[in-house]
Amino acid sequence: MPSSPDRLWPGRFPPGGRPLGPGRCPRWGPAPAPIWGIDRDPAACRRVGNALAKGGLENSATVECRDFFELEPAALGIRPGVAVINPPYGKRLGSVSESRALFGRILSRLARCYPGWKLALIAPPGAEDLAPPQLTAHRLPHGGLALMLFTGTLSP
Incomplete structure (x- = not known):
C-alpha cells in the first residue's frame, strides 16, 4: 500500500490536508532582523532578487552586488x-x-x-x-x- 504524501513529508500540507497552491500561500510578516545577501556576481544577485519577488518577499531582504572582501559591516552600521x-x-x-x-x-x-x-x-x-x-x-x-x-x- 503506497504511503500518502503527508506521511512521507509531514507538514507538507496545512491543517485540513489541502496543499498550498497559487494564491493560497500565506504572506510572511517582516523578518525579525534585517536579512542582507551579497554576491559579487550580478546575475546571481538578480536571480535571488527575482526569487524574492516571486515569493512576495522582496521587502524582507536586501540583496546587493558586493565583494565580501571589501565589506565592513560596522562601517555600514550593521550590528x-x-x-x-x-x-x-x-x-x-x-x-x-x-x-x-x-x-x-x-x-x-x-x-x-x-x-x-x-x-x-x-x-x-x-x-x-x-x-x-x-x-x-x-x-x-x-x-x-x-x-x-x-x-x-x-x-x-
Whole structure:
C-alpha cells in the first residue's frame, strides 16, 4: 500500500490536508532582523532578487552586488548578527590549494571585520586545521563532496 504524501513529508500540507497552491500561500510578516545577501556576481544577485519577488518577499531582504572582501559591516552600521557563508570551493576555483587559500582569506576577514558574529561557514575538505578553535567542525556531505560546516561565534 503506497504511503500518502503527508506521511512521507509531514507538514507538507496545512491543517485540513489541502496543499498550498497559487494564491493560497500565506504572506510572511517582516523578518525579525534585517536579512542582507551579497554576491559579487550580478546575475546571481538578480536571480535571488527575482526569487524574492516571486515569493512576495522582496521587502524582507536586501540583496546587493558586493565583494565580501571589501565589506565592513560596522562601517555600514550593521550590528553583529548571523553570517552564513557559502564560498566557492573545489572545481569552481580550480584546485584544493586554491580553495584552502580562499578559506584562509575568508577566516582572516571574518576575524578582523565580524567580531561577535555567529557564523555558519561552508568549507572545502581538509580545512579543519585553518579554522579558529572557537568554531566547531561538522561533516557536511553535499553532492558527492565531503565538505565541512564550521559554526560558532567569532571572538570579539
